[in-house]
Structure formats: structure tokens, C-alpha cells
Amino acid sequence: MSDDALLARLRDDLGREAVLTDTDVTGSYSRDMMPLAPSGTPLAVVLPRDVAGVQATVRACAEAKVPIVPRGAGSGLSGAANAIDGCVVLVLTKLNEIVEVDAGNRLAVVQPGVVNLDFRNAVEKHGLFYPPDPSSYDWCTIGGNLSTNAGGLCCVKYGVTTDSVLGLEVVLADGSLLHTGRRTVKGVAGYDLARLFVGSEGTLGIITRATVALKPLPQAPATLVAGFTSTAAAGEAVARVVREGLVPSLMEIMDAASIKAAEAYLKTDIGAGSDCQALLLCQSDAGGEVARREMAALEQICNDCGADMAYATDDLAEGNMLLQARRVVLTALELYGSWLTDDVCVPRTRISELIAGCQRISEEVGLRIAVVGHAGDGNMHPTIVYDPTSADEFARAQRAFDAILEVGLSLGGTVTGEHGVGKIKREWLEREIGPVGLRVHQQIKAALDPENLFNPGSMFAMP
Template sequence: MRTLRAYDEAMSNEALVTKLRDLLGKSAVLTDTDVTASYARDMMPLAPSGKPLAVVLPANTEQVQAVVKACAEAGVPIVPRGAGSGLSGAANAIDGCVTLSLTKLNEIVEIDPGNRLAVVQPGVVNLDFRTAVEKHGLFYPPDPSSYDWCTIGGNLSTNAGGLCCVKYGVTTDSVLGLEVVLADGSLLKTGRRTVKGVAGYDLARLFVGSEGTLGVITQATVQLKPLPQAPATLVAGFSTTEAAGEAVARVVREGLVPSLLEIMDASSIKASETYLKTDLGAGSDCQALLLGQSDAGGEVARRELAALEQICVDCGADLAYTTEDLEEGRMLLQARRVVLTALETYGLWLTDDVCVPRTRIAELIRGCEKISAEVGLRIAVVGHAGDGNMHPTIVYQPDDPDEFARAQRAFDEILEVGLSLGGTVTGEHGVGKIKREWLAREIGPVGLRVHRQIKQALDPENLFNPGSMFSMT
């Protein structure tokens, strides 16, 4: 019997692949396991991944609909996928799935400067989109660190953030409307082209951040901002983490809204200084660095940075330096940007993602120091201080199973601390296949039930990304 079932399944799988090839053309359906393996994972080492039956690369919405219908008929699950820059395993294949890559839907359909909006397909690379709208004097804020290779579709599915969020919000704040292929292959057009509108439920924002579990986004209408001015930059060094944390809380309390406000802990500073072979000027007892920017331009930027500087000084900063020089600003930010690369000189990194109330940042960093001592691994904390979204990054040796186990333990303990501070287990990376239990814990049994009810209502056969985010049982 078992052999027979396996035979039936193989036949049915073969029939599905044949059908997909008929629908999309041969070159758009990949089954060579060497090739499909490169579509089976994102950038999160902790997440499990399986072997896809096939990777399909539809070229338009109709082809996505056809793929969904064919898979639904065959009972084969679909894992939608963008560039694979994710950090939660949400796009990781499961055994026997069809991985649906959206990279070929890569057209910027429309840029409408008069209404400051654009219509874009999911496969467009974030940077390409930013560059295109910039030519019209417009600005698409969401800027995850992978912006030079991640795609808009992945950004939408994870509700991606970035450095800009403190002033400009996350991906969902830019979304006006979506086109989504549903589990039966039908096409939902939801949202609108107007900046306001309350006709019906906010379905667009239900799909944003749903990590491919409810449908496949094939088009988005997004609103754009006026292009900001060139940024002026501040760097401030503190001899205690608490002083830096207090400075962030005061920035919030006093109503300053910088366009960027990043924090680096002692471990990050050290890694960065060693890597860049430079001294960030903060002195050897510097425990925390704040980097701030204003993109308001001219006198306003000067005033914003002066206010930021004053807060840092009042909170006991040993160093506080501001510059309007673009190149110098870029160099200062470089210290923040190279941290992950710098950490690679010590081993592999595993970056966590918690978001805490902005008054609790110092406590989170202290918590990470404690965990670091306990597990005996380097943990460097960098984060978007302006919105409390911290990325404690654990360094471990990949060939040492014990270190890997300790890294995993540290990863979880960081989430524990984040939750205990009134935070969330993911600020911007998502739940995916690594934080399902943590999601369940954060949202509680009623929250989990509502998630399952919505999933069941929209995807009754559990076709889309099954087992990601939460399980149905």
C-alpha cells in the first residue's frame, strides 16, 4: 500500500510539474535539485527548510493565478518567495511544496507625481523602486538593510522596516491598495488610489505582514513622500548604557522626530572599530553610541540636531559631534552599517529582533550583556533606538554544535527579556518558521484562535505557506 501511495503521489507530482510547464513554459519551472536548493532558504540559519517539488517563476498575475489553481487542485502547498533576504525562514521551502518566486513580476507599473503614489509589482528590488521614484522628486521610505537586493513583495509580506521608521513608519504605512491572488486562484483588488478611504475592512493591511500565509501579492499601490533634504548627522558617546537609554527616552518625551536614531552597544562599537581600523572618537570607556540624523534641511535640521545634541549632553554624553557634511555623515553611519560584517571576522552571526518600549532600551542591552556572559558568546546589540527595535546579534562558531546550541539558547533568552520589558518578539523580521511558539505566547490563546479563524476563512485547505507563522492545530 505504502509503495502504491508513493507511486500515486509521484505520478500526481509529475502531472503537476507537467501542467505547470504547460502553463508557464519550461524555463519558468525549475526542478533540478541543485537549482531549487538555492530557492529553499532565506538568510536565517536557525530556520528549518525542505526540498521543493518545483520552483516556479510566473511572469504575470494571470500565471500566478494559474499556478495557484493548479497547486490547489493537486493539493500541493505553495511557499511564496521574494529575493530571499528574510530573517525568519518565512520563505523557506517545505518538502514537496511549490516555491513561487515573484521576482519576474518586476515592473514599476506607474508613478503618479500629482497624487504622489506609485503602482508596483512585487518583484521590483527596493533600491530600484526608490531610485525610480527619486527621479520624480519622490521618496519611498521603507529601507530594510537589504534594500539593494530585497524586493517590494517581500517587504510587503513581512511589513519591513528599516532605518527610516522612526520618522516615516514601516511598509504598511505606505500601502494604499493591493492585488492579491487568493487560495482559489481568484484575484482580490483591495484598497484604493486615494489617501483616505473607509469603504470596508482594511484588507490591504491584513495581507501586509501576513508572510505569505493568506495569499500572493501581485501588485501594490503605495503612497510616496516628498524627497527629504540631505541629512545632517550627530554622533554621541556615553560611558553608560543607561545614559544613552535616557537620552533616547528624552528625545521621545521632548517630541523630537529625527529621521534616524540608531544605537550601538560596547560590543558593536568594538567590533566596528576593529574592523574599520579606526577609533570612533568615543574613548575606550564608551559603552554606547547614538547616531542621529535630521533630513529636514537647513536651519530646521540644524535646530533639530542642536536639540538632539543638547539632550545627549544633558544625559552625560562624553562625546557629541554634529556635521552637515554629507561625506562625513556617511562615514559616521558606516560604523553602524558595518557591524554585521565586522562580526563575521569572529564567526557566524545570528541576529535577533525584538522591539521594546523606547524607555526600556538600556534594560534590553543590559539583559543581553547578562545572556552573553551566561552562554559565553559575544552578543553585539545594534538597533533602531528611535522606535525601540533592537537587533542583538549573537556570534558563534558554525563548526561547533555546542556553540550553535548556546547561540539558539541566547536567541530565545533575548526574546524572553524583550517580552518581559513589555516588548514584542519581532519588530520587523517576522515570525516565519523560527518564532511560532513565541508568537503563540505573545498573542495568547484568543489571539491565536483569531489568527487560525482568519487563515481558515481565507485559505481553508492551508495551501499558502503552511506551518509558517503559526500551525493550524
């Protein structure tokens, strides 16, 4: 089938308005938010309105042997949704229905185009809570969260996206519809196929519906902020929290560069002090006396580990103001240039070593590197600031990006905690999982997508 014939068939199946070919328009769908990742020029961008439209697109592309790159809102940071030359970009944002909220069983059925924040707000009306909260939760979509197994600030207590997934509906490479998982609390019938597709970055199938578990709506959080004059002391505090079995709903860390950027952006002193090298932000959503006990225990640990400042509050507005300093870091860094954020996860006892490694890399490449992250699970986001108009600075930013991954692996960590592999960490994935792990990945891919048409070139290369 020629390209013209494929486009004609897609227009017949989906409607002319659902098939975009104007390069001025399709270019805006060709890449995500990661500047390092390569992208190509798609043949077309299609926006189906229902599952039948997704199936029709897959069948037509399979017959034409044209690759498909699935895409949500484009908020990703790994290049996983980036187009390759001649592909069809399959945008799922119009599949945006919350199909069902079953309050009695604490679950919901949702389509991939629903925005994370809209979904959270919808289930909140039923007294329920959807935990995964990526930093782009106000515009990223559930489908993208599923495809990258996204995390967020609440992972320490509630886990990442896959921990909320009960079942999926997936369009396979031949256009057939696979139903995985269950609606029950327990179920071990067959392979856990739902978890196989979560985090597969669109390389195995296209998720068109998800059944997810919900939690009871938590209490308004109490908040603790603690400042340390050394990252080692902050790291010891995190390790103590873990050892003593405390599970705050949020535990974030900011290094000195992040603190300074946030204060400059917010035009306020967040109370860290000029000598502060690390700031811990913790929350408890247990409510009442339980939250007060958790806050007291956390404050005591921070003080025991040498905090120069520790302050707890159960005032919601004050807590939100403190947490804002963490949430604005990436925006704040734009005061100094463009940013490139990395994503490594290390054992929680080695967080301070990663921060120290990033400080060393910053000095070596001559670029600002600020580190923020989810201290509760060891997932750090070192962010490199550079001038995008300078080829030299861009090259140094790339070197720093890889050097950070090197440090993460050397500390017993992983090259991605929540952003995914995409098109920027393929070689690093192979290095982390080894030749046998890579072979198994390739075998699974070949079994489900024998023509290698689903997002080829993402995660790993096929032999």
C-alpha cells in the same frame, strides 16, 4: 493529480523554463538567511513572469493539494520563505515592473519583484521618496518587504512598510484576484484588507501588485553622533528625545561590542573612545534652519544626559561616513564568526535594560552578543556570534536567541519588530498573543485558505 501531472501542467501553463526541478538549483531557493529555521526539499521552483502565471500556479497547486511557499529575493531573517518537503516554491522576482509613478498624487504602483533600492532610485527621479529601507534594501524586494512588513533605519519618522501601503492586488487561494485599498488619501469603505495582507508572510494570499504612498524627497541629512560611558545614559537620552517631541529621521544605537566590531572592520576610530558603552547616531532630513535646530536640540539632550562626546555635522560625506559604522555591523561581526541576529522591540524607555539583559546572556552562554537597533522605535537587533562548525556553540546560540526573546517580552516588548515570525518564532507568537489571539489568526487563515496551502507552518500551526 500526481506530482508528475502537476509538473506537466505547470510547464504547459508557464513554459518549461519557468519550472525548475533540478535539486542542485532548487536547493538555492529552499531557505532564507536565518540559520535556525528548518527547510525542506521542494517539488519544484516556479518563476512566473506575470500575474496570470501566478494565478495558474495557484489553481494547479490547489487542484493537486500541493502547498505553495511564496518567495522574493530570500533576504528574510525568520525562515518565512523556507520550503517544506514537496511544496512548490513560487518565486516572484520576475514580476519586477514599476507600473506607474504618479507624481501629482505622490503614489506609485509596483510589482513585488522590484528591488527596494531600484524602486527608491526610480521615484527619486520624480523628486519623490519611498521611505521603507530595510538593511538589505540593495537586494531585497518590495514583495518580501510587504509580506514581512519590513522596517528599517527611517522608521522613527516615516513608519514601517504598512504605513506606505494604499492598496494591494492579491491572488487568493482559488486563483481569483482581489483588489484592496484605494488611490485616495482617505478611504474607509469596508475592512482594511490591505493591512491584513501586509505582514501575513504569504499565509493568506500572494501579493502581485502594490499601490504605495510616496513622500517628497527629503533634504540632505545633518548627522549627530554621541558617545556614552553607560547604556543607561544613552537610554535616558532616547527617552528625553521622545518626551520632548523631537522626531529625527533616524536614531540608531550601538553597544560596546558593535562599536568595537565596526572600528575593527573599518580600520578606523569612530571617535567613541575606549570607555564608550553606547553610541547614538541621529539624523535630521528637515533641511536648513529646521535641521540645525533639531541637531542643536539633540546635542543638548545628549550632553544633559551625560554624553562624553557629541558631534554634529551637516557635511553629507562626513555624515555618511559616521552612519557607515552602523550599517557595517553585521558584516563586521563576521570577523569573529557566523552571526545569528534576533529582532525584538521594547518600549523606548527600556532599551538600556534590554542591552543589559543581552550582556548578561552573553556571559551566561559564553558567546559574543552585539546589540544594534533602531532607538527611535525601540526595535533592537541583538546579534549572536558563534562557530557554525561547533554543535555546542550552535546550541548555545539557540539558547541565547530564545533568552533574548524572553527578556524582550518581560520588558513589555514584542518578539519581532520587523523580521516577522516565520518558522522560528511560532511558539513565541502564541505566547505573545495568547490563545484567543491565536484562535482568531487561525480563523482568518481558514477563511481565506481553507486547504492550508499557502505557506503552511509559517507564523502558527493550524488546528
